[in-house]
Amino acid sequence: MARISRGRTIRDFVIGVTVVPSLIVMVWVGILGAAAVYYDDQADRSISEQVAADTSSGLFAMLDQVPLVGTILLIVATILVATYYITSLDSGTYALGEFVTAPRKSSPLFRVVLVLSIGTVATVLLAIGGEAVVDTVQTGTIIGAFPFSFVILLMIANFVRRLKKRNKEIRRMERAVNDPDPDRVLVPNPDGEGFTEPPAEATTVASRPAGVDDTQ
Numbered sequence: 166m167a168r169i170s171r172g173r174t175i176r177d178f179v180i181g182v183t184v185v186p187s188l189i190v191m192v193w194v195g196i197l198g199a200a201a202v203y204y205d206d207q208a209d210r211s212i213s214e215q216v217a218a219d220t221s222s223g224l225f226a227m228l229d230q231v232p233l234v235g236t237i238l239l240i241v242a243t244i245l246v247a248t249y250y251i252t253s254l255d256s257g258t259y260a261l262g263e264f265v266t267a268p269r270k271s272s273p274l275f276r277v278v279l280v281l282s283i284g285t286v287a288t289v290l291l292a293i294g295g296e297a298v299v300d301t302v303q304t305g306t307i308i309g310a311f312p313f314s315f316v317i318l319l320m321i322a323n324f325v326r327r328l329k330k331r332n333k334e335i336r337r338m339e340r341a342v343n344d345p346d347p348d349r350v351l352v353p354n355p356d357g358e359g360f361t362e363p364p365a366e367a368t369t370v371a372s373r374p375a376g377v378d379d380t381q
Contacts (some may be wrong), residue, residue: 197227204230269313 173181201223205212209229215226228238258279262271290298 196226200231201227254283258283
């Protein structure tokens with residue numbers, strides 16, 4: 166998400182990542198929920214019974230009651246669910262690969278190995294104990310990740326602090342980083358707060374064209 170959001174403002178990021186998806190989900194849930202209630206009344210509570218037995222079957226149970234286009238919607242829903250899991254696994258392995266191999270970029274072969282490993286572990290867990298084992302692993306993961314929530318709170322506090330310290334020089338640096346110019350040179354500030362551009366008359370090794378010797 167950070168890669169594709171480079172060059173956009175915080176407002177653009179929040180609207181594109183939080184506001185718009187939330188509105189789409191609300192509309193989606195409202196339409197499907199209202200349709201499920203309607204068809205559940207028409208089918209003498211058969212949808213409710215299937216949901217009580219298996220929550221994941223609710224969407225397909227409702228679409229099965231839709232006349233004329235119900236079969237087409239079932240196929241579309243199946244494809245959407247499959248692409249959701251595929252893209253989630255792809256983005257998860259990409260992020261995990263970047264964390265593991267940082268600062269180097271993870272190779273496609275390494276991400277393939279991660280996908281195969283995750284799939285193998287999930288298959289073994291389902292074969293050994295079914296959904297109960299997977300639920301136990303999910304619960305353990307949530308409990309283990311709980312302390313990290315405090316790290317997230319510290320990151321939020323630091324983010325707010327840095328936003329309050331933004332000045333004209335920092336904004337200029339952000340524009341230079343987000344919209345890089347191949348001829349622009351950035352050097353670290355002496356106080357350690359970000360980067361700055363050297364004076365125009367300054368001649369540094371970083372600002373010289375490639376191939377120019379220091380002894381010349």
